[in-house]
Amino acid sequence: MTNPQVMARPAGTSSHRGISNHRDATGRRLYRRWIDELWAGRRIAAELVAPDFVGHWPTRDVRGPDGLQAVIDDTRSTLRELRFVVEVGPMCDGDMIAARWIGTGSGEHGPARFTGNDLLRISDGKIVEYWAGAARS
Secondary structure (H helix, E strand, C coil), rough: CCCCCCCCCCCCCCCCCCHHHHHHHHHCCCCHHHHHHHHCCCCCHHHHHHEEEEEEEEEEEEEEEHHHHHHHHHHHHCCCCEEEEEEEEEEEECCCEEEEEEEEEEECCCEEEEEEEEEEECCCCEEEEEEEEECCC
């Protein structure tokens, strides 16, 4: 049986817990906006990512809010009705956020389903670096 709950840090870890809890809540809110708003088509990349943002996809790196917005716009034009469901997370630890998601949409060849993992690094309340991994499922 698989435990649906995954912990970001070992149980009982207490050093700087108040600071970590605040940072974790900020990270979770930031990730929810990333997946629920930005990837849903709202043009808010400049609100969520730093000017020096770098996004690492398996085939390319993307820089800055405009570069990220272009990737999202291109993806949304290729996959109509693009939707994401977060399967695990977001899990936050320090300046890192991790999540696993399922994405669905309709492309040129019919329905498409993807699973993927996001890893994001935050600084000063903005996403500064992103690593993506996804596979058609």
